[in-house]
Amino acid sequence: MSEEAVDVLIVGAGAAGAAFAWSLAETRMNIVCLEQGGWMKQEDYPTAGVDWEMRRLGDFGMSPNSRGRKEDYPINDSESPIAISNFNAVGGSTILYAAHFPRFHPGDFKINTLDGVGDDWPVDYAQLAPYYDLNARMMGVAGLAGDPATPPHDFPLPPVPLGKVGETLAKGFNKLGWHWWPSDSAIATRDYEGRAKCINLGPCIMGCAQGAKGSTDVTYWPLAVRGGVEVRTQCRVREVTLGANGLADGVIYYDADGVERKQQAEIVVIACNGVGTPRLLLNSVSKEFPNGLANNSGLVGKNLMFHPYAMVNGVFDEPLEGYKGPTGCCLMSQEFYETDLSRGFVRGYTIETLRGNGPVSTALAGLGGDIPWGADHHREFANRFDRSAGMVVICEDLPEEHNRVTIDPDLVDSDGIPSPKVNYRLSENSRKMLDHSVARGTEILEAAGARDVSAQAPLQPAGWHLMGTTRMGTDPAKSVVNEWGRSHDVKNLFIIDGSIFVTAAAVNPTNTIQALTLYIADTIKKNLSNLFD
Amino acid sequence: MSEAVNHSQFSDDQQRSLSCVLDQIIPPSADAKMPGAGEIGLVAHIERAVHKTPDLRPTIADGLAAADGLAQSRGAQGFATLPEAQRSQVLEELSTTHPGFLPSLIFHTYVGYYQEPRIVAALGMETHPPYPKGFPMEPGDLSLLDVVKKRPKMFRAV
Numbered sequence: 107m108s109e110e111a112v113d114v115l116i117v118g119a120g121a122a123g124a125a126f127a128w129s130l131a132e133t134r135m136n137i138v139c140l141e142q143g144g145w146m147k148q149e150d151y152p153t154a155g156v157d158w159e160m161r162r163l164g165d166f167g168m169s170p171n172s173r174g175r176k177e178d179y180p181i182n183d184s185e186s187p188i189a190i191s192n193f194n195a196v197g198g199s200t201i202l203y204a205a206h207f208p209r210f211h212p213g214d215f216k217i218n219t220l221d222g223v224g225d226d227w228p229v230d231y232a233q234l235a236p237y238y239d240l241n242a243r244m245m246g247v248a249g250l251a252g253d254p255a256t257p258p259h260d261f262p263l264p265p266v267p268l269g270k271v272g273e274t275l276a277k278g279f280n281k282l283g284w285h286w287w288p289s290d291s292a293i294a295t296r297d298y299e300g301r302a303k304c305i306n307l308g309p310c311i312m313g314c315a316q317g318a319k320g321s322t323d324v325t326y327w328p329l330a331v332r333g334g335v336e337v338r339t340q341c342r343v344r345e346v347t348l349g350a351n352g353l354a355d356g357v358i359y360y361d362a363d364g365v366e367r368k369q370q371a372e373i374v375v376i377a378c379n380g381v382g383t384p385r386l387l388l389n390s391v392s393k394e395f396p397n398g399l400a401n402n403s404g405l406v407g408k409n410l411m412f413h414p415y416a417m418v419n420g421v422f423d424e425p426l427e428g429y430k431g432p433t434g435c436c437l438m439s440q441e442f443y444e445t446d447l448s449r450g451f452v453r454g455y456t457i458e459t460l461r462g463n464g465p466v467s468t469a470l471a472g473l474g475g476d477i478p479w480g481a482d483h484h485r486e487f488a489n490r491f492d493r494s495a496g497m498v499v500i501c502e503d504l505p506e507e508h509n510r511v512t513i514d515p516d517l518v519d520s521d522g523i524p525s526p527k528v529n530y531r532l533s534e535n536s537r538k539m540l541d542h543s544v545a546r547g548t549e550i551l552e553a554a555g556a557r558d559v560s561a562q563a564p565l566q567p568a569g570w571h572l573m574g575t576t577r578m579g580t581d582p583a584k585s586v587v588n589e590w591g592r593s594h595d596v597k598n599l600f601i602i603d604g605s606i607f608v609t610a611a612a613v614n615p616t617n618t619i620q621a622l623t624l625y626i627a628d629t630i631k632k633n634l635s636n637l638f639d
Numbered sequence: 640m641s642e643a644v645n646h647s648q649f650s651d652d653q654q655r656s657l658s659c660v661l662d663q664i665i666p667p668s669a670d671a672k673m674p675g676a677g678e679i680g681l682v683a684h685i686e687r688a689v690h691k692t693p694d695l696r697p698t699i700a701d702g703l704a705a706a707d708g709l710a711q712s713r714g715a716q717g718f719a720t721l722p723e724a725q726r727s728q729v730l731e732e733l734s735t736t737h738p739g740f741l742p743s744l745i746f747h748t749y750v751g752y753y754q755e756p757r758i759v760a761a762l763g764m765e766t767h768p769p770y771p772k773g774f775p776m777e778p779g780d781l782s783l784l785d786v787v788k789k790r791p792k793m794f795r796a797v
Contacts, residue, residue, distance in 0.1 A: 153770040156754050213795040220795060230797070250781070255793040268779025276783045285787055305773025315770035429764075430774035444795050465753035465762055470746070479745050480727055484668040491762065 112136045115357060115371035117343045117386065119143075120198020122603040123377035124322035124330065125241065125620040129627035131333030133634070138369065139335060140359055142342040143177040143195035146323055151315040153307045159466035166312040168202065168567055170194070177340065179519035179526075181381060183569065186530035188412050190381060190569040196337060197323035199379065203570070204310050204434030205292040205319050206458060206614035207247050209238050209256055209621075213444065214611035221445050221452050224504050224609040228580050228589035229625065231257065237621035237628075245320040245620070246298045249290040255440035263295045266304070270426045271461045271495045272436045278554025284441040289458065290617070291435035292320030300328075306431045308464065319432075341367075344523050345390040346374055346399050346599065353598045353638065354399070360521040373630075373637070375600045377623075380410060380572025383605040384511045385526040387576065400576070400593040400601075405586050407512055409505035409574040410528065411610040414536045416563035418547030419460075419496030420556025421489060428462020428495050436461055442546060443612055451538040453502040455612045457547065460496050468494065476558075496551060498565065499543035501536055502612035505574050532564060540564060571615050573607040591626040597638040602626050648686040648696060649703075656703045656718040658682050663726050664741075664748045673761055676752050684751030685744070695743060702740025705733055 114130060116123045119141035127139055152158035152166050162168075168191035170178035177194040193202045212231035217224045238259065241247075248263035265288035268276065272288075279286040293310070294301045295318075304318035317324050331337060340362035347368070349355035356370035376383050384407035390399035398406050439457040442449070462468075468491045469477055477486045514527035540563040548559045579585025582594035587606050593599040602623045604615050611618070630637065649657060658677035665676035689695045703718070709729045710721040721729065733740055752758055756766040765772070 151770070154768055156756070156768050158768055160750055160754070211794045212797045216797050220797070250784075252788060254787070254790045257794065264778070265781075267776040268781070268783075269776055273779050273783065280783060280786055283786075285790065285793060287784070287787065288781075305771075306776045307769040307773055309769075316773070427774075427776075431776050440793065444793070465759065465764070466750055469749040469753050473746065473749070479664040479741075479748075481666060483665050484673050 109367060109369050111356070111370035111372065112138045113371070114138070114373045114375060115140065115369055116375045116377055117357065118198065118377035118379070118382065118603070119196045119322070119327065119337055120377060120379065120603070121200050121322055121616050122619050122623045123198070123375075124326035125244070125623045126375060126377065126602050126627050127330040127335045128244070128326040128333065129624055130631070131330050131335050133631060134334065137335045139337045140341040140343055140357065140369065141196055141337060141339050142179075143193075144339045145196045146201055146313060148315050148317050151313040153309060153312065153315045158309070158312070159464045162309070162312055166202070168570075176520055179523070180517050181525060182514045182517050182527040186528045186569070187532055187564055187566065188414065188530060188569045189567050190528060190572070191567060192379060192381070192572070195323070196327055196339060197321040199570070200321040200616065201313050201323070202311055203321075203614075203616060205432065206435055207245070207249075207290040207292045207617045208438065208456070208613040209259065209290070210611045210613060210618050211256060211443070214609065217453065217609050223452050225579070227608045228578055229622070234618070234621045234625055237624040238617065240624055241617060241620045245292045245325050246294045246301060247290060247320070248293050248295040250288045253287040255285055255287065255443065261290070263298060265289070266291050266293055266295055266432050266435050267306070268437065269428075269431045269461065271428045271431075272459065274422065274426060275459050275495065275497070275550065275554050276437060278550045279439060281553040282549060284439060284550070286437050286439045289435040289438045291432065292616070293432055293435060294318040294320070304432065308429050308431065308433055308461075310432050310434060342519070342521050342523065343386060344521070346376070346386065347390070348392045348394060348399065348596070352394065352596070354596050364521060373598050373600065375602060377603045379603050380575045380605045381511050381526050381528065383601060383603055384575040385513065388513050389524055395595070400586060400595045400599055402595045403583055403586055405577060405584070407575050408507045408510045409577055410509040410511055410530060410572070411503040411505055411574040411607065412530065412569050413503055413571045413610060413612065414501045414532060414540055415565040415568035416499040416501070416540045416543045416547065416561060417496065417565045418499070418544055418551060418559065418561040419494055420551035420554075420559040422493045422495065422556050425492045426462055426495055428492060429464045431461050433461055434458060442543070449542055451535045451542065453504070453535070453539070453612065455499050455501040455539055455543050457497050457499050457543070457550070460498060462492055462494050465491055495556070497547055499540070499547060500612050500614070501539045501543065503536060503610045504533060505577070505609060506533060511575050571604065571610070573604040573610050573615060576601050576605040577608050578606040579608065590629040600626065600630070648689040649700070652717065653700065653703050654682050656707055657685060657699070659719045659726065660703070660706065660730065660744060661685070661748055663730055664745055665752050673758070676748050679752070679755055679757060681748060681751045681755070685747055688747045698739045698743050702733060702737045702744070705737050705740070706730070709733070
């Protein structure tokens with residue numbers, strides 16, 4: 107069944123798809139977005155019920171392999187020490203993200219020039235800075251200006267509260283003389299653009315019942331829809347099709363009833379994240395592209411980058427009220443961000459402090475023996491509940507071709523579409539960085555007064571940031587898309603998500619994904635008359 | 640908790656034994672501020688978990704039968720009538736013969752116990768879910784940043 111051609115067809119309604127749709131809406135072109143998930147309802151988010159903590163292990167879990175939602179597709183990540191985390195809905199993974207919103211540093215775009223590793227980006231910080239600013243206004247970013255670790259930038263909203271946890275850990279950083287700063291957070295700390303202000307519910311990573319967190323279903327999408335963009339939900343795209351002229355002519359997808367449909371389009375834009383995007387391209391096989399669409403370079407799916415994470419926690423003597431306030435967004439440190447080869451590795455990491463857990467999560471975290479059953483149970487629970495705090499560490503991953511996304515020979519989703527497989531090995535550089543970060547994290551916690559410090563590195567379920575699998579560049583032999591997201595091989599095919607990252611930096615990527623998307627959208631608008639030249 | 644169960648998963652005798660096992664997993668605290676897990680009726684929570692995950696039923700039923708059997712070998716009528724001092728020892732023995740029994744029950748007991756409003760209140764928290772009331776928070780002492788503000792630019796020039 108074929109449908110009338112649209113001007114622009116976007117696949118994926120997450121962080122990138124939403125920003126792109128909003129930006130292009132002003133052109134009044136006929137724009138449709140196909141999304142395999144649906145619209146979320148704020149009243150369905152876990153914090154509205156007493157069982158809220160347990161739903162993190164159920165329908166609001168991080169892994170698509172165990173969440174049990176029809177709109178998810180399975181991902182074979184058995185050959186990776188880091189498991190894939192994502193979410194499929196209007197808003198994509200911003201539904202579950204912690205809303206950390208730091209920017210890349212200028213040097214992050216030029217690591218080959220600076221450090222002789224990876225590759226330089228074909229765009230730089232100065233080009234993206236206006237789009238970071240625009241994105242801050244659109245997503246509603248809270249923070250404090252003046253951070254010496256990053257180029258100067260302003261915030262439309264005041265920072266998230268430090269709380270007792272933040273103050274306690276800040277004193278630890280100060281004792282060591284190390285950098286820290288309130289986190290850049292896409293959280294409405296005041297009523298903002300129709301969003302109610304944050305009321306410190308706690309687990310942003312299970313969706314925000316208040317609607318204060320900047321997920322794109324409550325930021326960009328309402329404006330894009332008002333601007334005329336159509337979002338078609340529960341529609342899962344199987345492949346991008348190629349016309350006789352060598353241009354993409356649309357997609358084949360399955361609708362909510364599982365009916366196969368064809369949507370024709372003049373421009374196809376892919377925004378399915380660092381695993382979903384190469385999956386779609388590798389499933390789009392034709393005579394002209396037997397190894398997957400837009401894959402003349404052979405790089406589709408290669409150079410997968412995560413951010414290897416460490417988690418370091420400690421136990422304090424005093425109550426911290428850690429179950430209040432945004433779980434992940436509190437304060438961050440970039441003391442060890444820039445390269446210092448005396449540390450034994452190249453590049454660096456960001457530290458982001460964590461608040462505490464609710465009672466169920468505290469008890470379950472102690473299942474390994476810290477909180478035993480029996481006579482000592484209450485004493486050990488009391489020692490830990492509301493007295494635990496710590497941090498995660500985000501290490502910069504470097505691009506390596508052997509880290510990759512391919513199509514699994516056996517696994518399929520509920521529509522029968524072949525699913526992706528991830529092969530990933532942690533590099534020696536990452537291991538050294540993780541070890542260094544655990545040692546520094548331990549020092550911070552002890553300086554802040556913690557005892558019983560424990561760590562996990564790498565953090566297994568932390569495959570939140572999926573980057574690099576259709577990298578951008580000016581050389582068609584060494585990249586999949588050009589400096590404004592257009593496929594080198596298919597002139598009306600654009601990729602706008604984290605797949606096009608050349609390197610990963612050591613910060614959460616959503617802000618940069620969206621700034622880059624807005625930059626690409628503006629470039630398209632400026633070049634509409636000769637877009638396919 | 641308040642959710643109704645359509646049908647019981649266990650017999651009256653099994654429920655009595657199960658309640659005693661739950662009180663071993665989380666017993667009443669010495670200062671009596673925190674009640675035992677069996678004491679607050681968490682059997683109903685376990686039955687709901689079994690209803691939701693039927694595969695759990697044989698693990699728990701077989702474990703309870705074994706616990707009763709070990710109690711009988713010690714001269715009691717069942718686990719519920721075994722002297723208090725011997726109960727944890729029986730459960731330890733089951734970890735070898737029925738390795739899934741205790742871990743499954745501990746997991747579901749921890750979950751049910753710490754969701755229970757009476758327990759949440761005893762921890763000093765409000766018993767409602769976080770939404771819609773939320774939690775008030777002060778901004779915090781940002782003067783702690785004064786030393787950081789004095790630092791020179793940290794990021795590298797390109």
